Amino acid sequence: MFSAVDVIRAKRDGARLTDEQVDWVVDAYTRGAVADEQMAALAMAILLNGMTTAETVRWTEAMVASGEVLDLRVDRPTVDKHSTGGVGDKITLPLAPLVAACGAAVPQLSGRGLGHTGGTLDKLESIPGWRARLTTDEITRQLADVGAVVCAATEGLAPADRKLYALRDVTGTVESIPLIASSIMSKKIAEGASALVLDVKVGSGAFMKTAADARALAEAMVGIGSARGVRVSALLTDMSVPLGRAVGNAVEVAESVEVLRGGGPPDVVELTVALAREMLSLAGLSDVDPAAVLASGAAYEVWARMIRAQGGDPDAALPEPRHVHVVPAPATGVLTGLDALGVGVAAWRLGAGRARKEDSVQAAAGVLCLAKPGDRVVAGEPLLELHTDTAEAVEGALAALEGAVEVGDSAAARGSLVLDVVRAG
Template structure:
């Protein structure tokens, strides 16, 4: 017989936990038989002592099996999914889902909300009038058959252990632990029952894992966990020092998504969308160049069908903000850096994001950028416009945005795609 205290003490002292110990703790905590204090103590012990591969696999599997798991093997079509570790201006899920779905792949994109400097896919989609993100499993299944893509909130029965553990980590200083991050992401994603999973693991100032070596290690662990569960998993290591595209916010990012689906849009957003789509299609056994369906309108058709299926109206104009404030360049020169984390912070402070879970966001709040690193600006040129319904918040956000953008003499752009790990 083992008790929670025995298990906590063993991990605190650096001993390896058995699969039985780990699954007992996860199940007992999910059921309410182990207290928050006890699981918080275990999380802190894991934070300092780490987990070896056997323990990491056991933790991920226990969290994955804590609720229902979806299976789409009866759909008669391949399934592929993408997960991003979160960034600023990271609207990639929006054009990517219909793009991949337009090739006959089922894309069950179960997404989240924004917290802190990172935006949330569901918050962006809810800027579309009528769009619903809370769907039943039956609705998800029907939509995967036709039109093929769905972007919605996970059902409550998927990996309930993760929801409970994540909320606990959030308030106990144990969020940024490699094994806890890897098991959290992978338990949710594996519960979705997809055949192919592509991970977009960010590194840089606006990323969760700012250090490239740490981001690479996280990517390798997650790919290994996916493959250990029989899922065809690839990770793409990408740079998140500068926001993606020229928009950060909710409705404003949907607007930029529509540009991409219409065959235009910012080069970085297009590059990342097409790269991730290529890996998803390859995993699904489809040999095609995804750029074709951006050019010929098939991805846009799939988007319109998806929005309509989720009770949105693709023809209704997106909401527009009541107030705007433009920040201008103080010096002439080349933009040498645009701190993604700071831009994200400026956006949530004017209402585009939230400080705590459950806080409301403004559909119209956001930032439109006019220059990116490498561009030459002259003193007085606009750098970015802030949008909000609460203009009293402009002052702080404008200062943060101004400080986020640096100018100098020269700039060499790093590659957006750092590496592919499979």
């Protein structure tokens, strides 16, 4: 028989938790037999003392075992993608239909935004009629018929993670790499995809601010996947500047459609194609060129079918904001900096994001970046557009943007968005 206090003390003193201790404490917490304050103490001990790879793998397996495991196998290889979150990170929207158009099946169970990072479901819900909640049968049927589904996770997936995530959020233990890795991977393993590509963001607008922390997280998640027999690789990608020009909900959907129609910002296209190539490689379809498929318009056709399958109208007008505030360029020259965190917080304060999970969001809220680093700007000319339904939110958004814009004589050429790749072995 185990006791929560003994498990807490073991980790507090730097010991490796046994498989039996991990299984017991995760199950007992899920059932309510371990109190929140006890799990909070254990989470803090894990944050301070870490976990071995074996512990992290076992912790992940225990969270998977706390709920159902989906069987989403269809007649084509399945491959999923997960992003650790960023600003303007709408990549799932063009990526899922693109990879499906290349011959794979993409079961993309996504989440909602919290803080300055946007949520895929919030963005898609700006499309009239679109619904996020599907049954397992609906998910499987859509995967077989369309090849792609983006929806909310079912309630039965990894309930231990859902409970622990909420606790970590209010106890200062969110930053623990073993707990982040097991949180992400438990849900992805429970989804049943046979392959997974991770987009681990690095920079001011990302959760991981340094390349070293991002690599540590990537290696932890790839290690968990390998131990469970899931093919996993991770791309470390730059999140110092917002992705694309649109940050928000409806504005990001509009930009994603531009990409699917063969246009859109070059950085969004670059990352979409890079992630698609990695996903297709893991799915055994590396002979397919996603750039050519994207240019052909086939991905847009899958997008339209995917949206219709979930009740949405891909041709409907997207919501427009009640208020638009233009931010002018502070000087004439070359835009040398546009801080992702500042822009993300501004969009959040305008109503595009939420401070708590139960908060609502505005479909039309967000920021349009009319220039990106490297572009020439003229003092007094429009630089950013702030979109919101609540005019009083503009003041807070402007405060978030203080120091976020830099103008100089010249800007260094920006390198690839993909900073590094972590693969198993």
